[in-house]
Amino acid sequence: MAMKRTNMKDIAKKAGVSTATVSYIINKRTDQVITPQTIQKVEDAIQRLGYVPNLGARALASKHTKLLGLLIPQTEEKKKLMFSNSFYGEFLSSFEYEARKRGYNILISGTDVDESYFDIARKRSLDGIVIVGVEDEADIVGLKKNGIHTVLVDSYGMDKELSSVTIDDRNGGFIATEHLISMGHRTIGLATGYLTKEGVNTERLKGYEDALAKYGIELDGKYVYSGTVSYEYGFELGLELAQMQDPPSAIFATADILAFGLIKGLKQGGLMVPDDISLVGFDDGFLASNTDPALSTVRQDVDNKAKIAARLVIDMIENQEDRSNIVLPVSLVERDSVRKIG
């Protein structure tokens, strides 16, 4: 079934004027002289027939669709969006709200490995796009070259070419690790996502290394555990750690979701947090204070990050504003998952 759409012709007929006159009024053309009576007749007809402009057709004329793309690259082929990580839910929630207040809708898409951001932007006539966690520079070049309003979130490497919002990931890794050191820990593991050339995990690893170096602790590669940023991987790693002869006395997990899985996996393997192993997470989503033990973690303001990303891209679209690169601060939240030792 095709839907019946009231068009300008219907309005014109109802109002007893020409279709051109209706178009002039709807498009607020100031180069045409139209009497107030005619405007009134057309507005009455619009009210009665319930005309809603077709943004698809309008976009072809004005080149504005008021549609933003929120693209979330998939690191593995044909994968679902990782929405079990509440980070994405919190981000989307704030981003959609901020955009909606300014009259924009959101097209959300996981992008498969073989898909180009530029193709999506072009196919869907997006006014602008926000990409969360980009790792493929090649693709970004196409966006830049074609002048598509783009904001990168949590992406490294291309942030000097395009607008971006990041947090101080490296410092986050540093303060998490320094906190564990200050509590007496000397064998400190790192649980993280895949370590690519550039990316948030790699930055947090650098911060971890900075802290070890500052306090003269040698970096031992066997303590760096890397997998997917998921509850499942954290759980699996927790079970493994519980079976090791000599596990580290503390872990810095680069995402709360990894820490949640770790707590459960360690427990299943017979080790308690913080009695047997101390733990610091990263994100401070709303659940961090609700796990048992409550999680010490590096706090980032996801709500604000999403708001800023939405504002940046809309300001670029509407006001032709220039590129901005924004780095938001992080801080340590101490709760109950770290024990003082030694």
Next chain:
Amino acid sequence: MAMKRTNMKDIAKKAGVSTATVSYIINKRTDQVITPQTIQKVEDAIQRLGYVPNLGARALASKHTKLLGLLIPQTEEKKKLMFSNSFYGEFLSSFEYEARKRGYNILISGTDVDESYFDIARKRSLDGIVIVGVEDEADIVGLKKNGIHTVLVDSYGMDKELSSVTIDDRNGGFIATEHLISMGHRTIGLATGYLTKEGVNTERLKGYEDALAKYGIELDGKYVYSGTVSYEYGFELGLELAQMQDPPSAIFATADILAFGLIKGLKQGGLMVPDDISLVGFDDGFLASNTDPALSTVRQDVDNKAKIAARLVIDMIENQEDRSNIVLPVSLVERDSVRKIG
């Protein structure tokens, strides 16, 4: 900056043919005789220039946009999507994945109280829409009347007019409450979202009432606690219960997120689950097994619900399939949040 899009004219120039010929080939018109050599020339030009069809323009012609709307009504004015409830994240994740596999993108929108679903569908030329948790019948009538392919999820009342996917909410409320009764509880509270005329919370309440009636326990309105379906409301209620002279010995919470807040609020108020108050949730999201205590809850298969919703709406669009109403089963998962008493 406007993006430079390769159009049919560019292709025609490159291939040395007319624009009409390019259009015939791109649109696979069979009523025109075109030589294989010409087709080859045009296809080469397309390859070299990187032509991507503008789905906006194409949609105007074919009436298909391959764009689905996922609409999440807001029960309060100007509110953010409730993505702190992992239900929505899990739903979106599966829905987007299923749709993407079939070549569709997702427009996601919270709809404000004063916004019509039909207006969004029309403005955005959506091929179909899926609405999660509708409570306003008036608006749905417009969709039905205008023949917009629609699937309602977790919605009651209009499911005989449109396609729908629900779970057996009433039975879920029944088995949760019956379980608490079988464990010796006689004063059983209900923590739930706002109770509208029709809706999942109201169905779960009916199931709760069914179980009380079956076992001859009188329903006492003072034990029915209703607020937003949020961690915050659960927490607040937990604090209140902890201060009551005579709180119920058990609570059935109609969403896990309420149960998580309750555990924390009760604990802060000095009461432990299940030692002081037993608790059964609803959803069985991935965190239910990770809280402490692990949560006994009513399991629904959100992943499958989302997949089915995507398939239903796409089958209606592509194969003109008729209305279906699907009800998925629920089951009780016993963990550690219920204590046997009496």
